[in-house]
Amino acid sequence: MQVIGSKWSYxxxxxxxxxxxxxxxxxxxxxxxxxxxxxxxxxxxEQRGIIHRQVIPTVPVSVRYSLTDSGRGYGEVLLQMRNWGEKWGMSDSQATSL
Known part of the structure; x- marks a missing residue:
């Protein structure tokens, strides 16, 4: 759960x-x-290996973020948590605060 410790990670x-x-x-x-x-x-x-930061050498420089394999797996877990919350009557905000 430390990975999603930030309010915005989810x-x-x-x-x-x-x-x-x-x-x-x-x-x-x-x-x-x-x-x-x-x-x-x-x-x-990025430090936890959940997302990948790709610098695109354009003018101006652009950065694109994507999930790593680990991040995609973690995303599946978060989706299951959200589905569980919906099934048992929790709103999205309640489910994300778990």
């Missing part, structure tokens, strides 16, 4: 389960997250 992993995304794509899709919180969350997930 949302980042859930978004990346849909495919690789750039920073601003993640920020728009998650919504209320600040730039600092998203940056910190992405760094923590």
């Amino acid at each position: 949302f980042v992993i859930a978004q990346l389960c849909q495919g690789p995304q750039r920073f601003n794509q993640l920020r728009r899709s998650i919504g209320e997250v600040s730039i600092k919180s998203l940056t910190d969350t992405l760094r923590q997930l």
Whole structure:
């Protein structure tokens, strides 16, 4: 559970389960997250081997985030937790706070 210790980790992993995304794509899709919180969350997930950060040498430089094999496995676990919460009457916010 330490991997999803951050408030935003669940949302980042859930978004990346849909495919690789750039920073601003993640920020728009998650919504209320600040730039600092998203940056910190992405760094923590990268350090734990959950996501991969790919620098794309364009002008300006672009960065794309994707799930590693471990991250995809973790995403499956999070999906099961969400499904469990829905089955037993928990809202998404209650299920993500587990």
